[in-house]
Structures are given as structure tokens and as C-alpha cells.
Amino acid sequence: MSTQRDFYAGPNEEAVGTVYTAMGGGDWADIAAEQAERGDEVLVVNMGPQHPSTHGVLRLILECDGETVLSIRPGIGFLHTGIEKNMEYRSWTQGTTFVTRMDYVAPLFNEVAYCLSVERLLGIEDDIPERAQIIRVLMMELNRISSHLVAIGTGGMEIGALTVMTIGFREREMILDFFEAVTGLRMNHAYIRPGGVAGDLPSDGISHLRDVIAWLHKHLPEYAAFCNENPIFKGRMCGIGYQDLAACLALGVTGPVLRSTGFDWDLRKKQPYCGYETYEFDTVTWDTSDSYGRFRVRLEEMWQSLRIVEQCADRLEATTGQPVMVDDPKIAWPAQLALGPDGQGNSHEHIKHIMGQSMEALIHHFKIVTEGFRVPAGQAYVPIESPKGELAVHLVSDGGTRPFRAHVRDPGFNHLQSVPIQCEGGMISDVVVAVGSLDPVMGGVDR
Amino acid sequence: MSTDLPSGEQSLESRTPEQAAPTPLATRAGMWSDGSGDTSGYGRIVRPVLFPAGSEPPYGSWYDGAIARLSTLLDDPLVRVVLDRGELTFHVRRDKLTDVMVNLRDDAALRFELLASVSGVNYPQDAGAELHVVYHLQSMTHNRRLRVETTCSDDDPHVPSVVRTYPAADWHERETWDMLGIVFDGHPHLTRILMPDDWVGHPQRKDYPLGGIPVEYKGAEVPPPDQRRDYR
Numbered sequence: 064m065s066t067q068r069d070f071y072a073g074p075n076e077e078a079v080g081t082v083y084t085a086m087g088g089g090d091w092a093d094i095a096a097e098q099a100e101r102g103d104e105v106l107v108v109n110m111g112p113q114h115p116s117t118h119g120v121l122r123l124i125l126e127c128d129g130e131t132v133l134s135i136r137p138g139i140g141f142l143h144t145g146i147e148k149n150m151e152y153r154s155w156t157q158g159t160t161f162v163t164r165m166d167y168v169a170p171l172f173n174e175v176a177y178c179l180s181v182e183r184l185l186g187i188e189d190d191i192p193e194r195a196q197i198i199r200v201l202m203m204e205l206n207r208i209s210s211h212l213v214a215i216g217t218g219g220m221e222i223g224a225l226t227v228m229t230i231g232f233r234e235r236e237m238i239l240d241f242f243e244a245v246t247g248l249r250m251n252h253a254y255i256r257p258g259g260v261a262g263d264l265p266s267d268g269i270s271h272l273r274d275v276i277a278w279l280h281k282h283l284p285e286y287a288a289f290c291n292e293n294p295i296f297k298g299r300m301c302g303i304g305y306q307d308l309a310a311c312l313a314l315g316v317t318g319p320v321l322r323s324t325g326f327d328w329d330l331r332k333k334q335p336y337c338g339y340e341t342y343e344f345d346t347v348t349w350d351t352s353d354s355y356g357r358f359r360v361r362l363e364e365m366w367q368s369l370r371i372v373e374q375c376a377d378r379l380e381a382t383t384g385q386p387v388m389v390d391d392p393k394i395a396w397p398a399q400l401a402l403g404p405d406g407q408g409n410s411h412e413h414i415k416h417i418m419g420q421s422m423e424a425l426i427h428h429f430k431i432v433t434e435g436f437r438v439p440a441g442q443a444y445v446p447i448e449s450p451k452g453e454l455a456v457h458l459v460s461d462g463g464t465r466p467f468r469a470h471v472r473d474p475g476f477n478h479l480q481s482v483p484i485q486c487e488g489g490m491i492s493d494v495v496v497a498v499g500s501l502d503p504v505m506g507g508v509d510r
Numbered sequence: 511m512s513t514d515l516p517s518g519e520q521s522l523e524s525r526t527p528e529q530a531a532p533t534p535l536a537t538r539a540g541m542w543s544d545g546s547g548d549t550s551g552y553g554r555i556v557r558p559v560l561f562p563a564g565s566e567p568p569y570g571s572w573y574d575g576a577i578a579r580l581s582t583l584l585d586d587p588l589v590r591v592v593l594d595r596g597e598l599t600f601h602v603r604r605d606k607l608t609d610v611m612v613n614l615r616d617d618a619a620l621r622f623e624l625l626a627s628v629s630g631v632n633y634p635q636d637a638g639a640e641l642h643v644v645y646h647l648q649s650m651t652h653n654r655r656l657r658v659e660t661t662c663s664d665d666d667p668h669v670p671s672v673v674r675t676y677p678a679a680d681w682h683e684r685e686t687w688d689m690l691g692i693v694f695d696g697h698p699h700l701t702r703i704l705m706p707d708d709w710v711g712h713p714q715r716k717d718y719p720l721g722g723i724p725v726e727y728k729g730a731e732v733p734p735p736d737q738r739r740d741y742r
Contacts, residue, residue, distance in 0.1 A: 140704040145720075147689075148713055152720055152735040183595050312623045312650070315678030326650075333653055434741040440561045441594050444646050444657065446626065457629045457644060461535070461559050463742045468714075470629035472646070480681050509704060 104128050110494070112141045118217065118498060119505035123482070127491060135486045135494065137479045142509040150469045154435030155181055156396065158466060160253040162456065165471060166507030167250055169210040171202045171242075172449040173471075173507070174255035179336060179445040180458040181257040184438045187389055194385040195259035196338045201272075201375035202242070202254070203337075204368040208279065209238040210450035210502075211361040211368075215286060218358065218499035222299045227289055234282055241275050244268065247400070247407030259388035262400035262407075264379065272376050279369055286362055300355035304485040304497030307352050314481045318452025318474055319364065320501060323349045323356035330448035342371050354500035361450075394436050397428045435464040444472075451475055451502055471510055475503035534558030536635040542739050559635075564590035564601075572654060573598050579619045584609055599657040604669050607660050611675045614647060614656070622647035622656060625672070628682035630690035632716045640664040641692050645672070645679075662692065671697035689714035 110123040122138035146161045153161065162177040163170040182188050216231025239249040245264055246254035254261050265271075290296045306316070308324040321328050329346040331339040347363040349356035388395040397417075401410035417425040440462040446455040452474030459468040478501045485497040536559045541550040568574050573593065580587050580600075587610050592599040602610050614622045627646040634640055639661035647656045662669050671694035672679045683694040684703040691712035694700055702709060711718055722734030732738075 140702075140706070143704040145713065148720060149735070152740075183597075186595065313677045315625055315676070317624075328650060334655075440559060442599075442631075442644070442657075443595060443597065444627070444655075446648075446655075453626055453648075455627065455646070457627060457646065459631050461561075462557075463538075464740070465742075468629075468631045470627070470631075472627035472629075476681065476685075477678060480678065 105133065108491070112138075118503055121479070121498070121503065121505055121508075123494065123498070125491065125494070130491050132486050132489055132491060132494060135483050137482050139476075139479060139505070139508055142505045144510065146510045147469050147471065150466050152465065154464055155257055155438055155466065156435055158469065159256055160251075162469075162471065163251050163253050164506065165510050166449070166451070166454075166473060166475065166504045168213050168504045169206050169450050169507075170250050170252055171199075171206040171255060172447060172454055174252065175199055175203060175337065176445065176447050176449070176454045176471075177456045177458075177469075178255050178257050179447065180443045180456045181438065183443040183445055184441055184458060184460050185257065185394065185436075186439070187258065187391065187394065190389050190391070191259060192386045192389065193338075194263075194379070194382045195387040195389075197375050197378045197382065198260050198264065198387060199255055199337050200339065200342065201372060201379065202245070202260075204371045204375070205238050205241065205275070207368045207450045208365045208372075209235045211365050212238075214361055214450070214499075214502040215290075215358060218354075218496070218502070219290070219296075221495045221499050222296070224290070224293075224296060227286065230282070230285055230289075234279065237275055237278050241271055244271055247402070256388075256396055258391065258394045258396075259386075261396065263387050265402070269376060269380055272372075272379075276369065276373060276376065279365075283365060283369070290358070291362075297355060299493075299496055300353070300358060300500075301351070302353050302355075303489070303493045304354040304357075304500050305352055306481055306485050310481065310484055314484070315477045316452065316481055317477075318448070318450070319357045319360040320452065320478060320481075322347060322360050324352045325350040330446055330453060334446065336445065336447055342374050344368075344370050354496050357500045364450075392427065393431075397424070397431055437462060437464055446472075449474060451504070451507075452478065471507075473507040473510065475501070475505075475508040479503050479508060534560055535633065538742055541741055562592050562594040565593040567591075569593050569598070572652070576620055576654075576656075579617060580610070580613060583613045583617060587613075597655070597657060599659055602658055602660050604660045604662055607658075608670045608672065608675070610658065611645075611672045614658070615675055620649065621651040622649045622654075624648040624650060625676035625678045625682075628672075628679055628686055630686040630692055630714065632690055632714065634716045636661070638663050641667055641690055643669050643686060643692060667691055668693045668695050670695050671700075673697055688712065691715065 106127050108125045108127055110125060112120040112122040120141035122141065124136045124138060126133040146165055150158050150161050158177055159174050162173040165173050182191065212231040212235045216228040219227030219231070242252065243249050245268060246252040246261070306320065308326055311321045311324055317328065325348050327346040327348050332346055344367045347360050347367060349359050398409035398413035400407050417428050438460040440460050442457065442459045444455050444457045446453045453472065454474055455472045457470040457472065458466055461467040481501070482498060486494045537556055538559060539556050540548040541552040541555065542548045569591070577588070577591060584606065587602065587606055589601040589603055592601065600610070614620050624647065625645060626648050629644050631642045631644060632640060633642060640663055642659055642661050645658040647658060649656070660669060669692055671683055673683065674696065681703060683697050684700060686692050687694060687700050688702040688704050689712055701707065705713065720734070720736035722736065724734060725732045
């Protein structure tokens with residue numbers, strides 16, 4: 064049915080042109096027939112927010128002439144949860160439980176970015192124990208592999224390479240099993256805390272880690288064998304989502320997308336944190352500036368991460384028994400986490416100590432848990448290299464027990480701005496490839 | 511935390527720049543949030559909220575050179591410079607913001623190619639400058655980081671847009687408008703981005719409530735987070 068009345072217009076808005084609608088018992092076949100009579104072929108198509116190929120609740124508004132995209136505008140905000148505002152009402156330690164829920168494919172990076180900012184505000188950056196830094200690097204690099212696996216796997220699924228997705232999630236599950244053994248949870252860990260990490264590895268942690276490393280060594284080559292020279296895969300990816308270096312810098316794009324233009328910008332090398340300058344690994348670049356290049360960068364970065372993980376395993380064996388939390392009882396969480404009959408929690412020895420032996424320890428535990436610690440006034444911004452690009456938390460403290468303001472610079476938020484430059488003039492089917500190669504995670508984009 | 515300084519730059523050295531005495535932004539009385547009887551024993555304690563104040567030159571590292579370069583390019587570009595925790599902040603008046611940003615991006619000695627982030631902060635006690643906009647810049651040529659901060663008041667919440675200089679600011683400025691109600695003059699399409707189009711209010715302002723309802727648990731009622739008693 065076509066009409067002059069726009070049912071979705073506001074009270075004072077006039078409808079412009081013909082409105083096509085199925086409202087009032089129309090039939091889409093009639094609408095298509097009416098549309099076919101019109102001279103211009105421009106159709107506005109709404110992809111998402113509930114579309115299997117848009118990486119979560121991303122809405123893409125396309126103007127199409129046939130299958131050619133004339134203009135595309137991403138619409139976001141469907142997963143906005145007010146995490147930043149919520150953090151203003153919780154203690155500094157509780158902040159980690161919020162940030163970990165943002166980019167839920169790479170939760171440990173959110174935690175590290177937040178904790179590094181808190182630590183800079185506290186002025187304890189140099190006091191973090193070595194073993195805590197090694198565990199952070201280990202968890203981040205394993206998380207980088209699992210995040211890249213999701214990027215490659217879902218990206219493959221979207222162009223019909225379903226096997227890449229199934230094996231990608233198989234490997235990811237092995238990594239998440241390790242995360243569960245260490246932190247108690249597959250995701251949303253809240254494991255990395257201001258001052259260190261919540262607990263040491265379990266007693267069989269290193270052997271478990273060695274198993275994961277062996278598994279990855281065995282299975283990571285499969286992706287290259289499946290995809291690298293696959294003509295269909297290359298036909299869908301090569302030259303798609305082209306974005307050169309100048310466009311990347313103008314639009315603030317970082318991470319694998321930037322490195323696929325040939326620029327070796329990696330914050331782990333350029334502005335090292337958590338001791339990355341002491342690890343041996345290479346920055347991966349590619350020179351095609353397209354979706355295929357980003358795929359190859361991610362693929363090779365997984366191998367580089369595995370190299371770092373192996374170095375971490377050796378260092379963890381050498382530092383067994385060393386502390387994993389800053390030596391400052393006014394900041395450090397009073398207990399190490401331990402696995403009890405009802406899940407992960409404060410260790411049994413600690414509970415025995417505060418409940419049965421020391422009133423002062425109990426008071427201290429109560430104060431540090433309920434009141435938290437105060438952070439001197441000021442602001443900090445510590446960028447880290449997340450699997451997607453530059454991730455940082457701009458934290459402002461007013462000297463109180465809670466953040467005065469927390470703002471997260473999520474790479475996905477920034478990268479979605481570059482969807483139009485990559486997709487306009489191309490085909491609808493290539494939109495899916497381009498968006499997949501940006502690897503946005505809407506939990507982080509919308510926060 | 512070490513960063514690779516380009517050769518020829520002097521290192522930070524051991525000197526710390528002289529800090530001007532910070533002026534209290536507000537004072538805080540007692541230990542507990544307002545509205546609850548303070549039985550903590552610290553009810554009469556009064557503490558000022560002291561943010562790092564402007565630093566005095568020399569700042570060390572590449573900072574002095576960059577400030578000198580910017581001062582030759584522009585007439586009196588900076589209100590003050592804060593060097594705190596190894597992070598350099600330029601405070602800029604909003605009418606100079608556009609020029610400062612263009613020069614920071616284009617001059618060969620400065621060359622901040624990448625605008626990483628724009629965020630807004632609401633300081634209700636900072637009379638006449640309640641709203642701050644904070645830009646984080648990255649120079650990839652020189653591997654330097656810089657923060658630029660500008661302010662506007664609640665009554666006149668306008669700041670010039672930097673989208674023409676840094677297209678990356680597009681969505682960031684939209685988010686800052688959405689969350690704090692700061693109008694970026696000259697932005698090509700300043701609409702809400704995270705909240706629904708017809709939303710009323712700007713959630714990240716300090717006078718905007720968090721929301722939430724009391725929850726009953728085993729007969730006791732837990733108030734929503736923004737009404738609980740908390741330490742400050």
C-alpha cells in the first residue's frame with residue numbers, strides 16, 4: 064500500500080513523497096510492484112540491529128541502488144548500559160567488575176586498561192610485583208588469541224566459511240577453560256585488580272597452560288591451511304573494505320586495521336606497559352589495507368601472542384611463590400582468591416584468620432572491602448594495545464573512594480566511524496565482510 | 511614506564527617541575543555521603559578537593575620545546591600547563607581551541623596526527639567552567655602523548671567542534687553532547703548517539719540521577735546505589 068501519510072512521523076512532521084507501508088493489511092508483493100514502477104531505484108535498507116551478520120546489535124542504514132551501496136550510516140547505542148555512570152557509584156576495586164563487561168570478547172584488556180589508569184593515579188606503577196605483571200601479560204596474550212579467534216571465526220561464518228567458526232570456537236574454548244581454572248569464570252573475570260591480580264595461578268596452572276600451548280601449536284596452522292589460499296575466501300576478502308593509512312589516522316583507527324596498511328604501530332612496542340619491552344615478539348603488518356590483510360595480521364598475531372605466552376610460562380615457573388599483589392595493605396585486597404566448595408572466594412586460611420584469630424585483621428578486611436581506598440585527585444589516561452586497537456580509560460579522581468569520572472576509549476567505537484569510507488560504492492554483501500574485518504564488539508562500543 | 515624518546519631529546523632528568531599551589535575545587539565534610547548521620551567518628555573532618563594546579567617551567571623532556579613552538583605559532587595559546595604523573599595537559603580557552611588543534615596537527619615539530627579520544631567531565635563546583643572537554647592526542651611521528659582540555663559553563667555550553675581538523679572526533683563529540691549536553695559548534699551532525707533520539711537530559715551530568723529501585727532481600731530493603739550511604 065502506498066499513501067501520503069507517514070505513520071511514523073511526529074505530530075508536526077509532513078510526509079515527503081510517497082510512503083510505502085504494509086500497515087492496514089497491505090501485501091509486500093503489491094509494495095514491490097508499486098516500487099518497481101518508480102523511476103529511481105534507490106532503496107533504503109535497514110540491516111540490524113537484530114541481524115546475524117552485524118556482530119551484535121549494530122544497526123546499519125543503507126541506501127542501495129540495486130546491490131550497490133550508495134550511502135551507509137551505522138547506528139549504535141542499542142547496548143548502552145551506562146557502565147561509565149555506574150562506576151561513579153562504586154569503589155575503585157568494584158570498577159573492574161564493570162569494565163570487564165564492556166568488550167566481552169576481550170574482558171582482560173578492559174581490566175588491565177582500567178587498572179593501569181588507577182595505578183598511575185595512585186602512583187604505584189613501579190610497585191606492581193613482577194609476577195603480577197607476568198600473569199597480566201599471560202592473560203592478555205591468551206585473550207588476544209581468543210579474541211582474534213572470534214574475529215576470524217565469526218568473520219569466516221559471515222561469508223559462509225562455517226568450519227572456520229566451529230574450529231575457532233573450539234580453540235577459544237580451550238583458552239576459556241584455562242581462564243576458568245585461573246579466575247573462576249570464562250568471561251567477566253574481574254581478575255586483574257588495582258595493584259596486581261586477584262589470585263595466583265592454581266597449583267596445576269602451569270601444566271594446564273602447557274597443555275593449552277601444545278593444543279594451540281597443533282591447531283593454529285589449520286586456519287592458514289583453510290583460508291590463506293582458498294580462492295573463495297580470497298575472492299570475498301581481497302580488496303574489500305579498503306582503507307589506507309591516511310584515512311586510518313584521520314579517523315583514529317588503530318590496531319590490526321592500521322597495521323594492515325603497513326604501519327607497524329603497536330603500543331606494546333611503542334609505549335610499553337606491563338613489561339612488554341622484555342618479551343620477544345614481532346609487530347605484524349600487511350600491505351594491502353583490506354579485509355584480507357586484516358585477517359592475515361590477526362592470524363600472524365596469534366602466533367606472536369603464543370610466543371609471548373610461552374615466555375610467560377617460563378617466567379612463571381621461575382617466579383613461583385612470589386607475590387601477585389602490591390605490598391601495600393591500604394590498597395591491596397586483603398585476601399587471595401581460592402577455590403572453595405561453593406566456588407571461587409576468599410581463601411580458607413584468610414577466613415580462619417579474620418574470624419578466629421585477629422580482630423584487627425577483621426576490621427581491616429571490613430574497611431578495605433566496604434570503604435575501599437582513596438585515590439589522589441587528578442586524571443590519567445593509559446593506552447594499551449587491545450586486540451582491536453588502542454584501548455584506554457580516562458579516569459578522573461577527586462580524591463575520593465570512587466571514580467569521579469570514567470570514560471572508556473573503546474577501539475570499536477572509533478572504528479565503526481570508518482564503515483562508510485570502506486563500504487560506500489561497494490556491494491551489500493561486502494558490507495558484511497568490511498564490518499567483520501573491523502571486529503567491533505557492541506558491548507564495548509556502546510558501554 | 512619507559513617510552514622511546516626520539517634521539518636528541520633530553521630525558522626527564524631528576525628534577526620535578528615546580529607545582530603551583532592547587533586551589534581547592536570544593537571541600538568535603540565528614541566521612542559519609544550526605545543525608546546519613548555520621549557515626550564514623552570523623553563527622554567534623556573537613557578536607558579540600560585539590561586537583562593538580564598549573565606547573566611552572568622548565569618541564570623537562572620534549573615538553574618545553576613543544577610549548578615554545580606552539581607559543582611562536584599562536585599568540586598566547588595556553589591558559590596553563592599541567593604536568594602531572596608524567597602526563598602533559600594543555601588548558602586552552604575554547605575560542606583558541608580550533609587554532610591550537612590545527613597547529614598541533616600540522617606543525618612538523620608537533621605533529622599530533624591522531625585524536626584518540628574526546629571525553630567530557632562535569633565539575634559542578636567549578637563555577638563558570640562546569641563542563642570540561644578533554645582531548646587525547648597521539649603523535650606517531652614523535653611518539654608523544656598530549657592532553658588538551660577546554661572548558662565551558664553550564665549557561666553557555668558551547669565548544670567549537672574539531673571535526674574539521676580531526677574527523678575522528680565526529681562520534682566522540684556526538685557522545686559528549688549526548689552524555690553531557692555540550693554543544694560542539696560546527697559539528698556536521700550533532701545528534702545523540704548512545705541514548706535514544708527522544709531522550710530528555712544528559713546522563714553523565716552530576717545532577718542526573720543514576721536511577722534504580724530499592725531491592726528487598728530477606729526482609730531488609732537495599733536502597734539503589736546512588737542513595738546508599740557511602741564513604742568519600
